[in-house]
Amino acid sequence: KAGVTQTPRYLIKTRGQQVTLSCSPISGHRSVSWYQQTPGQGLQFLFEYFSETQRNKGNFPGRFSGRQFSNSRSEMNVSTLELGDSALYLCASSSTQGFGGYTFGSGTRLTVV
Amino acid sequence: EDQVTQSPEALRLQEGESSSLNCSYTVSGLRGLFWYRQDPGKGPEFLFTLYSAGEEKEKERLKATLTKKESFLHITAPKPEDSATYLCAVQALTGNQFYFGTGTSLTVIP
Numbered sequence: 001k002a003g004v005t006q007t008p009r010y011l012i013k014t015r016g017q018q019v020t021l022s023c024s025p026i027s028g029h030r031s032v033s034w035y036q037q038t039p040g041q042g043l044q045f046l047f048e049y050f051s052e053t054q055r056n057k058g059n060f061p062g063r064f065s066g067r068q069f070s071n072s073r074s075e076m077n078v079s080t081l082e083l084g085d086s087a088l089y090l091c092a093s094s095s096t097q098g099f100g101g102y103t104f105g106s107g108t109r110l111t112v113v
Numbered sequence: 114e115d116q117v118t119q120s121p122e123a124l125r126l127q128e129g130e131s132s133s134l135n136c137s138y139t140v141s142g143l144r145g146l147f148w149y150r151q152d153p154g155k156g157p158e159f160l161f162t163l164y165s166a167g168e169e170k171e172k173e174r175l176k177a178t179l180t181k182k183e184s185f186l187h188i189t190a191p192k193p194e195d196s197a198t199y200l201c202a203v204q205a206l207t208g209n210q211f212y213f214g215t216g217t218s219l220t221v222i223p
Contacts, residue, residue: 004156033211042215043157043200056210090156101147102211104156 002027004093004105012111018079021108025072025093031055032074033102034066037088046089049074081112115140119201119214126221129190134217136201137183146184148177149200151216157200160186191221 005024013019025032033056034046045058049068066076072093078085088109092102117138126132138146145164149157161170163179170177174195176187186199198216205212 043213
């Protein structure tokens, strides 16, 4: 069965621009979480969606937003990009809101220049 | 505040040299503790879930154990293909958020 698919894999943006990242969860999984991974901070939780509703939100500024569609696919958006937003953005899906663990995608590597 | 600390940050082992990775945590009620393996350029890959103190799980050369304050990932007779970053995460009883440690980077030298 197909895993978690994230697109695009790599992205280069200019400071001040905005970006949208996409995540297709494993078929049947209704819970999707997003994480930012940087060398210094490790994985930092952004937000979690379950059945199109945001259930949890991490401690990130309002420039970071997300949504989930009726088919469970999810997008996250970052507006007014800053150099510090350069990171690997990981999406993870679960059938049970994480109980039993998440399956991660390979991530989107965002570089802000 | 819920948090996870992993040690050591980096570990170099000779092939066949067994060792342990540590994950200590503070959480207001533990729903589960998770171990993941991450290879460069890839997302974390699920290894184990532990739910209660005293529980143990094994997979090939890896064995995970859990106490009330920490978890250990024991690696027995490692091979070069075990080289990766190993991540520990906890999920609290309240809410579904996961808290990750910063990982242990393991290098196994042939």
